[in-house]
Amino acid sequence: MKRTVRHGLLPIVLLSLLLSGCATNHVTKADEFPGMYEEQPRSLLILPPINESTDVEAKAYYMTTVEVPFALSGYYVFPVEMVSDIMKQEGVYDTEVLYQVPHEKFREYFGADAVLYTRIKKWDLSYMVIASSLTVSIESEIVSTESSQQLWKYTGTVVVDLSGGNAGGGVAGLIAQAIVTAVNTAAADYVDYARVANTRLIGTLPVGPYHEMYMKDQGVQIVDQTPGE
Amino acid sequence: MVRCHWAKEIVAIAAPLFFAGCTTQPSLYNYEDYSSSYYNSVKTPGDETKLKLQQSMEKAIETAGESRSGRVPPGMYANLGYLYLKQGESAKAIEMFNREKTVYPEATQFMDRVIQKAELVESDSK
Numbered sequence: 001m002k003r004t005v006r007h008g009l010l011p012i013v014l015l016s017l018l019l020s021g022c023a024t025n026h027v028t029k030a031d032e033f034p035g036m037y038e039e040q041p042r043s044l045l046i047l048p049p050i051n052e053s054t055d056v057e058a059k060a061y062y063m064t065t066v067e068v069p070f071a072l073s074g075y076y077v078f079p080v081e082m083v084s085d086i087m088k089q090e091g092v093y094d095t096e097v098l099y100q101v102p103h104e105k106f107r108e109y110f111g112a113d114a115v116l117y118t119r120i121k122k123w124d125l126s127y128m129v130i131a132s133s134l135t136v137s138i139e140s141e142i143v144s145t146e147s148s149q150q151l152w153k154y155t156g157t158v159v160v161d162l163s164g165g166n167a168g169g170g171v172a173g174l175i176a177q178a179i180v181t182a183v184n185t186a187a188a189d190y191v192d193y194a195r196v197a198n199t200r201l202i203g204t205l206p207v208g209p210y211h212e213m214y215m216k217d218q219g220v221q222i223v224d225q226t227p228g229e
Numbered sequence: 230m231v232r233c234h235w236a237k238e239i240v241a242i243a244a245p246l247f248f249a250g251c252t253t254q255p256s257l258y259n260y261e262d263y264s265s266s267y268y269n270s271v272k273t274p275g276d277e278t279k280l281k282l283q284q285s286m287e288k289a290i291e292t293a294g295e296s297r298s299g300r301v302p303p304g305m306y307a308n309l310g311y312l313y314l315k316q317g318e319s320a321k322a323i324e325m326f327n328r329e330k331t332v333y334p335e336a337t338q339f340m341d342r343v344i345q346k347a348e349l350v351e352s353d354s355k
Contacts, residue, residue: 071304072258075303085311
């Protein structure tokens, strides 16, 4: 019985990946994010994220994962380290005050067409007796510095089952379980899964001017995350 | 035969899903191991990780021609220039900031601001 369950896992994982992609409501990029196609921002200013998770290190670690994927989707991305340091010097790095700064200020100072706000919703482990899981959840939003309109918003979530298979019952099983969990939750893992979460959410973003598909991806289907639909 | 068909359908469904989410071979830009060295330099700050980060940036710039775009990635010249600036090499830093502007005009306003500050540092040190 147990063997069947273990062997059954991979297809289930694959299937759920597939289903997460197709069994839900779909919309096109153009229908969901028309503002991106109207305003056509060329440059993105990635602001330090707001960390709503329980892990104090999440913010600094997550910041190292955002520059590359947004650049790869065709936008000019302002150098993240420099921007963070400027925010620190201005005393707005660690506060929500940053998110109240009028958008046009970012246009004045950096010449940015749009800003990227990020909330780290989850970056944690949940321990349970039998299973534990790691969750990284990132909510991203692009706002125009010209019109102050929200041009794009999406959430990427990755949940990883850390149970490490079926370690068997009894005390020995629990100890094996604990070891697996400890090994699996090195900090690097969070960053790896944050990258996966980024890939999921950035895949829904209309690509920018440095990408070959610029202004040609209006019809691409994405999973609709708008509530109430 | 039936199995074969089924497999094809899975590939047909899975492939666009996969490609829709990510940029594929050869990448738009060449980053070398910039991402992991940047992360390591934040996780374990120190001279060693900083040097590795600098080397990965220099390598990414060197090999930019092999990427799909043939360009140095956005922000890379600026990031490297900023490292130079923090090491007190303001002339080299200014050169990098200027290159960032040349490749990416979107950076002009910000780079001009940064160059101005770097020039102050440069004239102070003379």
